[in-house]
Amino acid sequence: MxxxxxxxxxxxxxxxxxxxxxxxxxxxxFEPGREAGREGRFWSARRVPAxxxxxxxxxxxxxxxxxxxxxxxxxxxxAWRRDLAHQLATRPLDDTWVLVxxxxxxxxxxxxxxxxxxxxxxxxxxxxxxxxxxxxxxxxEAAALxxxxxxxxxxxxxxxxxxxxxxxxxxxxxxxxxxxxxxRADLNTTLDEAIxxxxxxxxxxxxxxxxxxxxxx
Amino acid sequence: xxxxxxxxxxxxVGLVLLALGGSVLAVGLGAPAPSWxxxxxxxxxxxTDAERTKWQDHAWWWPTVIAALxxxxxxxxxxxxxxxxxxxxTEVLVDxxxxxxxxxxxxxxxxxxxxxxxxxxxxxQAHARLTGTRTAPxxxxxxxxxxxxxxxxxxxxxxxxxxxHARNSAGLExxxxxVRVKAVRHRQERVS
Numbered sequence: 001m002x003x004x005x006x007x008x009x010x011x012x013x014x015x016x017x018x019x020x021x022x023x024x025x026x027x028x029x030f031e032p033g034r035e036a037g038r039e040g041r042f043w044s045a046r047r048v049p050a051x052x053x054x055x056x057x058x059x060x061x062x063x064x065x066x067x068x069x070x071x072x073x074x075x076x077x078x079a080w081r082r083d084l085a086h087q088l089a090t091r092p093l094d095d096t097w098v099l100v101x102x103x104x105x106x107x108x109x110x111x112x113x114x115x116x117x118x119x120x121x122x123x124x125x126x127x128x129x130x131x132x133x134x135x136x137x138x139x140x141e142a143a144a145l146x147x148x149x150x151x152x153x154x155x156x157x158x159x160x161x162x163x164x165x166x167x168x169x170x171x172x173x174x175x176x177x178x179x180x181x182x183x184r185a186d187l188n189t190t191l192d193e194a195i196x197x198x199x200x201x202x203x204x205x206x207x208x209x210x211x212x213x214x215x216x217x
Numbered sequence: 218x219x220x221x222x223x224x225x226x227x228x229x230v231g232l233v234l235l236a237l238g239g240s241v242l243a244v245g246l247g248a249p250a251p252s253w254x255x256x257x258x259x260x261x262x263x264x265t266d267a268e269r270t271k272w273q274d275h276a277w278w279w280p281t282v283i284a285a286l287x288x289x290x291x292x293x294x295x296x297x298x299x300x301x302x303x304x305x306x307t308e309v310l311v312d313x314x315x316x317x318x319x320x321x322x323x324x325x326x327x328x329x330x331x332x333x334x335x336x337x338x339x340x341x342q343a344h345a346r347l348t349g350t351r352t353a354p355x356x357x358x359x360x361x362x363x364x365x366x367x368x369x370x371x372x373x374x375x376x377x378x379x380x381x382h383a384r385n386s387a388g389l390e391x392x393x394x395x396v397r398v399k400a401v402r403h404r405q406e407r408v409s
Binding site for chain 2: 047054058068095109110115117131160
C-alpha cells in the first residue's frame with residue numbers, strides 16, 4: 001500500500017502491478033497483451049426519456065380521468081373535451097393539419113422506438129475486464145486527452161489534436177523539428193502503446209497525420 | 218431492472234404512436250384500408266360522434282373507462298417514482314460466520330471505497346455508490362484520472378486494492394462493479 005500513497009504530483013509511470021502482502025484476490029491480473037472476450041456496449045437506463053414520457057402520459061391520463069369523473073358527478077365537461085370531440089368528428093383524414101399531426105406522431109413514435117432499442121451511451125467505450133465482476137467504461141473524451149498527452153511526449157511534436165471515435169483514433173500532429181517520417185514512426189509506436197494502455201475491449205484503429213506548422217513566426 | 222422497464226414502456230408508447238400516426242397518414246394519403254379498420258378512406262373523419270358514443274348507453278361503459286384510467290394513472294405514477302428515485306443501498310448484510318449477521322452502513326462502505334480509490338496513484342477524484350440489495354450489493358465507481366496514468370493500470374489497481382478490500386471487509390463473495398473512467402481536462406502541454 002505504501003507505494004501508492006503520497007504520490008500526488010509525481011508524473012512517473014506506474015510500475016507493473018505487484019503482489020502485495022495483503023493476500024491478493026483470485027483476480028486475474030491485467031496483462032496488456034492478453035486477449036479477452038469482447039465486451040458489449042454499455043446500455044443507458046434511459047432515465048430522462050422515461051421521465052418525460054411518464055410525466056406527459058400522467059398529465060393526459062389524469063386530465064381525462066378528472067374530467068370524466070367530474071362529468072359522472074353531474075358537472076359540466078371542460079371546454080377542451082367538447083372542442084376535441086368536435087374536431088375529431090369534423091376534420092377529414094386528408095386535412096393538412098391532420099396529416100401534419102399524424103406525421104409528427106409517427107416520427108415521435110419511431111424516435112421512441114429507437115430510444116428503446118439502441119444502447120445509447122456512445123461516449124463510453126467498454127474496457128477489458130480486469131476481473132469477472134468489474135465492468136469498466138472509458139469516456140471517449142478521456143481517451144482522446146490521454147492519447148494527446150502521449151503524442152505530446154514525442155520529440156518534435158508541437159501540438160496534437162486527437163479525435164477518438166468508436167473504432168478510430170485520428171491524430172493530427174504539428175511537428176516543428178525532426179524529419180516528418182521519423183516523428184510519424186515515433187508517434188505510431190508511442191500511440192500504439194498508449195492505446196494498449198487504455199485497456200479498451202475494442203482498441204480503435206490508429207491513423208496519424210503529421211505536418212509542419214502552417215506559417216513561420 | 219429499471220432499464221428494462223423503461224425501455225419496454227418507452228418502446229410500447231412509441232409503437233402506439235407510430236401505429237396511430239402511421240395509419241392516419243397512410244389512409245389520409247390515399248392508401249387502401251382494410252375493412253375492419255376505423256378509417257375507410259381519405260374523406261373519413263378521425264372519430265365520428267357515433268363511434269365515440271357507441272358504448273355510452275351501456276351501464277358498464279363509464280365505470281370501466283374510469284377504472285381503466287385510474288389503473289393507468291397508478292401504473293404511471295409507480296413508473297415515474299421509480300424513475301425519479303435514485304436507488305441507494307443504505308446497509309449491507311455482513312455474514313459474520315456464526316449464524317448471525319451484522320449490518321454495515323452503506324455510506325461507510327461507499328466512503329471507504331471512494332477514499333481508497335482516491336489514494337491510488339493517478340486518481341484525481343473518485344466517487345462510489347452502492348446499489349443492488351442488502352445481500353447482493355453492487356457498486357458504481359466513477360474515476361477521474363490525472364493525465365499521466367494509463368486507464369488500464371488504474372483500473373487494475375482499483376480492482377486489486379480498493380474493490381478487493383471493500384469486498385473482503387464486507388465478507389462478500391462477489392461485488393459486481395461498474396466503473397466509469399474520465400480524465401481531468403487540462404491544456405495542451407508536455408507532461409513529462
